[in-house]
Amino acid sequence: MDLDWNKLFIGDLDFSFALEIIIRTLMMFSMVLLILRLSGKKGVRQLSLFEVAIIIALGSAAGDPMFSKDAAIVPSIIVFGSIILLYRAITYFAMKSEKFENIIEGEPIYVIEDGKFVLGVHKDHTFAKDEFFSEMRQESIEHLGQVKTAILETTGNISFYYYQDDEVNFGLPILPKPYKKKLYQLTEENIYACTYCGNTEKLQAGYHSCSRCDQKEWVIAINNVRLT
Numbered sequence: 001m002d003l004d005w006n007k008l009f010i011g012d013l014d015f016s017f018a019l020e021i022i023i024r025t026l027m028m029f030s031m032v033l034l035i036l037r038l039s040g041k042k043g044v045r046q047l048s049l050f051e052v053a054i055i056i057a058l059g060s061a062a063g064d065p066m067f068s069k070d071a072a073i074v075p076s077i078i079v080f081g082s083i084i085l086l087y088r089a090i091t092y093f094a095m096k097s098e099k100f101e102n103i104i105e106g107e108p109i110y111v112i113e114d115g116k117f118v119l120g121v122h123k124d125h126t127f128a129k130d131e132f133f134s135e136m137r138q139e140s141i142e143h144l145g146q147v148k149t150a151i152l153e154t155t156g157n158i159s160f161y162y163y164q165d166d167e168v169n170f171g172l173p174i175l176p177k178p179y180k181k182k183l184y185q186l187t188e189e190n191i192y193a194c195t196y197c198g199n200t201e202k203l204q205a206g207y208h209s210c211s212r213c214d215q216k217e218w219v220i221a222i223n224n225v226r227l228t
C-alpha cells in the first residue's frame with residue numbers, strides 16, 4: 001500500500017496555521033465553558049441522557065472550528081446559542097409537564113421492593129445486574145434482605161432505602177463469592193434465595209422452583225445487618 005505519511009500527519013499545516021489552531025482552540029474552549037456556565041448546571045456528576053445529548057452537540061460544534069481552516073467561528077457561536085435556547089426551552093417545558101419530562105429524561109424505575117427484585121425489571125435492557133450489584137457493594141450492602149427499596153434514577157444513580165437492623169430479612173447475597181455458589185440440587189434444609197428474583201424460601205433437600213418467578217437456581221440466603 002502506498003501511504004502518504006506526510007499527508008496523514010501534516011496535511012497542509014504550516015507554522016502560521018499552527019498558531020491559528022492555538023488561537024481557535026482557546027476561543028472555542030472559552031465559548032464552551034461560557035455556554036456550560038450559562039446552562040446553569042453545577043457539575044457533571046449526574047447527567048441525564050438529554051444533557052449528554054446537549055454536551056455531544058456542543059462538542060461537535062466546538063470541535064471543527066478548532067482545527068479546520070474552512071470553519072469560521074461565528075457559525076459555531078450561532079449553533080451554541082441555538083443549543084442553549086433549546087436547552088432552556090426543554091427544561092422549562094419539562095418543569096411544566098411531568099409527561100414531557102418523562103419522555104425527555106426517562107422515568108425512575110423501582111428495582112427492589114421489600115428485599116426482592118421487582119419482577120420484570122430484568123427484561124428492561126437498561127438494567128444490568130452486574131452493574132447493579134457493584135453499586136450495591138459500594139453502599140456496603142451484603143444481601144437484598146437489607147434493602148427495603150431501590151430506585152434506578154434517570155441519571156443512572158441508584159437510591160437505596162434500608163431496613164432497620166431489627167427488620168432485616170433473609171436475602172440474596174450479592175458479594176461475588178457467595179453469589180457464585182449457585183445450586184440446582186439442594187442437599188440440606190436451609191433458607192435459600194432465588195438468584196433471579198431474590199425471593200427467599202425455607203426449602204428441603206432436592207430440586208425446587210421459585211414460587212415467585214419459577215426459576216430453579218438458588219444460593220444460601222443470609223441475614224446479616226448492614227454495617228456502616
Ligand SMILES: [Zn+2]
Nearest residue numbers: 194197210213
Ligand atoms: Zn425467584
